[in-house]
Amino acid sequence: MYGKHMNDICNRDLSECKGQFDSLEREIRAEFGNLHRFLDEEECKDLERLKREQGRALKRLKERENDIYQQRKDLEKAVAVLNSKLAEEESSKMLKDIQDLIKREVYSLILCYACLTTRPSIINILPHLIWSKQISGQICPAARGGQ
Numbered sequence: 001m002y003g004k005h006m007n008d009i010c011n012r013d014l015s016e017c018k019g020q021f022d023s024l025e026r027e028i029r030a031e032f033g034n035l036h037r038f039l040d041e042e043e044c045k046d047l048e049r050l051k052r053e054q055g056r057a058l059k060r061l062k063e064r065e066n067d068i069y070q071q072r073k074d075l076e077k078a079v080a081v082l083n084s085k086l087a088e089e090e091s092s093k094m095l096k097d098i099q100d101l102i103k104r105e106v107y108s109l110i111l112c113y114a115c116l117t118t119r120p121s122i123i124n125i126l127p128h129l130i131w132s133k134q135i136s137g138q139i140c141p142a143a144r145g146g147q
Helices: 002-116 122-139
Strands: none
């Protein structure tokens, strides 16, 4: 009996111990299951936050791209305006240079003609100077009193 009683006690202790381990195993599995669900929820939240932040970042980048594009267009317009003004100034300067050259050549031709006449005196040159002033005014409008 003593052996049977010891055997019963051992079986009962063994069964009790096994039950405790089984219970502990269920608790551990349950806790890890809860942790898995919690981590899955946190992962979903973090991914959603990341997608929202990505959307905001992409929107900011697109706005910046549009700003840069607009600045480029504005700069292109400014360069075109500057080039146009530069071309106008160059054309105006070139025209004035041509007018000055024509004016000098007309005076030179008239003076050469006057010098070749019989007597180079102021009386002989005066009509030619008056005539050259009239002609240069017709050829070069700037010679007519600053018009």
